[in-house]
Amino acid sequence: ESIRNKRLLVSGGGLLLQPFEEEASHLIRPHKPLNPLTASKSHQELHKELQMTHKRLDGGKTELQRALEKRKWEQRMKASRDQQEAKKNTSPLHQELLRRHQRLENLEREEKSKQEEPEFLQVKERLRRTTTVPDAGEKQV
Numbered sequence: 001e002s003i004r005n006k007r008l009l010v011s012g013g014g015l016l017l018q019p020f021e022e023e024a025s026h027l028i029r030p031h032k033p034l035n036p037l038t039a040s041k042s043h044q045e046l047h048k049e050l051q052m053t054h055k056r057l058d059g060g061k062t063e064l065q066r067a068l069e070k071r072k073w074e075q076r077m078k079a080s081r082d083q084q085e086a087k088k089n090t091s092p093l094h095q096e097l098l099r100r101h102q103r104l105e106n107l108e109r110e111e112k113s114k115q116e117e118p119e120f121l122q123v124k125e126r127l128r129r130t131t132t133v134p135d136a137g138e139k140q141v
Contacts, residue, residue, distance in 0.1 A: 037043055061069075076100065090098075 092132075
């Protein structure tokens with residue numbers, strides 16, 4: 001017979017193997033008593049609410065901080081939407097004015113950079129630009 005179906009008994013000075021019988025079926029098995037606090041409905045609801053609020057916390061931020069961040073995010077989104085709408089709804093006149101303004105700014109930047117150049121480079125550049133103009137008295141062939 002297999003050893004699994006037998007139980008170990010200590011009798012006298014020796015060990016005996018006897019067949020295991022279903023004695024446990026008529027006995028009441030002990031179980032851990034319920035904690036009245038955790039078994040109460042109000043405690044379970046409170047615990048559930050605490051778990052939900054703990055999950056919602058963003059890195060330990062308070063509700064006020066989260067509300068402020070949400071407001072800032074909404075303002076940024078509104079500003080970006082307004083900018084996109086403004087770009088779409090610009091008239092041709094406004095677009096031309098913007099192009100001219102950008103061109104003038106570029107010219108000003110170039111002049112400023114030229115002024116910062118040493119004087120000998122400026123003179124050299126002017127000499128390159130000048131071309132020999134034929135005199136009115138000379139004949140061209």
